[in-house]
Amino acid sequence: MKQYVVLLFVLLFAYSVSGCSNGATASPTGALIVEDQASLLAALQAAGATVNVGDAVIQDFFSPEGQIITVNGADIQVFEYESAEVMESEAALVAPDGGSIGTSMVTWMDAPHFYKAGRMIVLYVGGDSAILDLLENVIGPQFAGQ
Secondary structure (H helix, E strand, O other): OHHHHHHHHHHHHHHHHHHOOOOOEEOOOOOEEOOOHHHHHHHHHHOOOOEEEEEEEOOOOOOOOEEEEEEOOEEEEEEEOOOHHHHHHHHOOEOOOOOEEOOEEOOOOOOEEEEEEOOEEEEEEOOOHHHHHHHHHHOOOOOEEO
8 A cells, every 4th residue: 555655646746747847848957948939938937037928020031930029028039940950050040240141131229149949049139138148047158149
């Protein structure tokens, strides 16, 4: 009987932990791994950010339709690809300073910041240091931008 009680507790614990991730998985350190829009939203919320999903966005230089996500009042653009390989091929077109993407020269309203993780590119155009710190903590360092 004692074995069944222990097994029941183990199963209940495993079920409760799996239900808390909102589609995100945790690394060995406990940080959420960001691979797609759903895991990005979960990681931002786990970091204490207020997150709202907004309208779709199209940028001529990226192939997928993007999604605007408001994070603590700042808009970021998320472009989710079918595969990491396709994402990497388009990310390679972004100039180190973010001033051009492939053959497109871009005039930004503020400083661009490009991040990538899993199979998505995240673009934040702005200079709010709290947003930049949050994105770096959740996604990692920017791969292009100012």
